[in-house]
Amino acid sequence: xxxLTDFWRSVEAxxxxxxxxxxxxxxxxxxxxxxxxxxxxASRSAALGTPAAPVVVxxxxxxxxxxxxxxxxxxxxxxxxxxxxxxxxxxxxxxxAPGLDGHDVAALARRLGGVAERVDLAxxxxxxxxxxxxxxxxxxxxxxxxxxxxRELRGDAHVSVLVTAGLGxxxxxxxxxxLGRAPQRQREIRGWTEEEWAAALEDxxxxxxxxxxxxGTDTGRAxxxxxxxxxxxxxxxxxxxxxxxxxxxxxxxxxxxxxSVVASGxxxxxxxIGATAP
Numbered sequence: 514x515x516x517l518t519d520f521w522r523s524v525e526a527x528x529x530x531x532x533x534x535x536x537x538x539x540x541x542x543x544x545x546x547x548x549x550x551x552x553x554x555a556s557r558s559a560a561l562g563t564p565a566a567p568v569v570v571x572x573x574x575x576x577x578x579x580x581x582x583x584x585x586x587x588x589x590x591x592x593x594x595x596x597x598x599x600x601x602x603x604x605x606x607x608x609x610a611p612g613l614d615g616h617d618v619a620a621l622a623r624r625l626g627g628v629a630e631r632v633d634l635a636x637x638x639x640x641x642x643x644x645x646x647x648x649x650x651x652x653x654x655x656x657x658x659x660x661x662x663x664r665e666l667r668g669d670a671h672v673s674v675l676v677t678a679g680l681g682x683x684x685x686x687x688x689x690x691x692l693g694r695a696p697q698r699q700r701e702i703r704g705w706t707e708e709e710w711a712a713a714l715e716d717x718x719x720x721x722x723x724x725x726x727x728x729g730t731d732t733g734r735a736x737x738x739x740x741x742x743x744x745x746x747x748x749x750x751x752x753x754x755x756x757x758x759x760x761x762x763x764x765x766x767x768x769x770x771x772x773s774v775v776a777s778g779x780x781x782x783x784x785x786i787g788a789t790a791p
Contacts, residue, residue: 523771580704612777627759
């Protein structure tokens, strides 16, 4: 396991409360967005401005283009991007606060900022967009903002690794399902047709990563580990010595905080992201 595995799982959990908090859909609908999926797509991409559907497809990677096109650009007609950004920050504060009671949020935010402000963002569009936003004045908001920069940093790196490996969005998701890392309904959640999913599974079979029944093989598990290792190396390259030192120092307290947030019910596992709980 990579020395910073708990660090990356923790920033994933802290960031993702804005999608999976119990009242997330209601909060985004209050500013004009329609349904959970539009809320997810708009809130995650709003740091880019009002991106067109192809930009969202390219940066998110794992979602079928037709699914994105259902909600973008309509989201920007229904809701102001600035209002979406304000709503997700307010949602983040409210979702994180109960779980972080008793934790030194100011110290966590300061340490995590020491990582987020120093990472190299070359080739990391979503992370760069998040870091372009102002740092909130309050500790809860700042903590969530720094976690978001770092979550998208690793996400951007992972997309690059998947693309380099020749894995499209459907195949990447199908592999997760085959290995038990994502729910069986992942195909529907990510918008892929049965035909696209079948083609993705056939690609994975040719690689020897799944068997005839669509279950992950030992070769597939090893391949998935190589993809994760490559992502770790890409992210390591984006952190200088000082950023790495900050990450190592904050990891124990950050992981404890993230576990408290999960225990509070602000985010549940498993979820459609397919990430591992901290």
